[in-house]
Amino acid sequence: MEKELETTVCEERIFESLYRKLSKSIHDFLYYKYGSNCNPNDTTQEAFLKLWKNCDTVSPAKAKSFLFTVANNMVLNHLKHEKVKLNYQKATTKTHTNVSPEFIMQEAEFLEKYNAVLANMKEEYRVAFLLSKAENKKHKEIAELLDVTVKVVEYRVHKAFTILKEQLEGFSIK
Structure with missing residues (x-):
């Protein structure tokens, strides 16, 4: 032991x-x-x-x-x-959606039109709009980035929104 x-x-x-x-x-x-x-x-x-x-x-x-x-x-x-x-x-992966092919086609067409309108828009409006809506930046942040006042940013975003509403049927942002 x-x-x-x-x-x-x-x-x-x-x-x-x-x-x-x-x-x-x-x-x-x-x-x-x-x-x-x-x-x-x-x-x-x-x-x-x-x-x-x-x-x-x-x-x-x-x-x-x-x-x-x-x-x-x-x-x-x-x-x-x-x-x-x-x-x-x-595990089965979802290979289908409940979305109709017609909707998918309409969505693609709308996206093309949206991109075309954005491309033809004045750069100052487009930049302010995309920074605000696509990147979720606050107007104050955009103003600092672009070296303009907050009121100018508000105007540019509003103007871009107005152009999009005029040229795209059914356009709205929440």
Whole structure:
């Protein structure tokens, strides 16, 4: 009993002895229980690596139990992960919408018209409008960026909005 307390798995000769004695048994256990899909060679090696990392907390008497438990848990975790991946792959992705093809076509046409009106708009109106509506900047921020007053920004955004309403049927912003 005293000899057991003095030796630890961290000693190279004991670890090597455990490896020689148990590695084939762990490999065979994993292979027979889970098959070759669980990669028993790698799992056995990883179990021994975990033993080495925890060598100061695992006594030589409990090393066998530790190794089998760790190896088994590694395989179970791997299988669980594979199941999650499989479920994710099986999950149906939405490939259709409730929107009619006619609506999609009208939306594309409207976007083309909208971009054309914006392109033909004076730059000062377009810039103020896009900063306000597309980038959600406050009028004060826009005024600082453009080096103009807040009233000028308000006028430019309003003027751009008016041009869009005149040239685009059904245009409104909330």
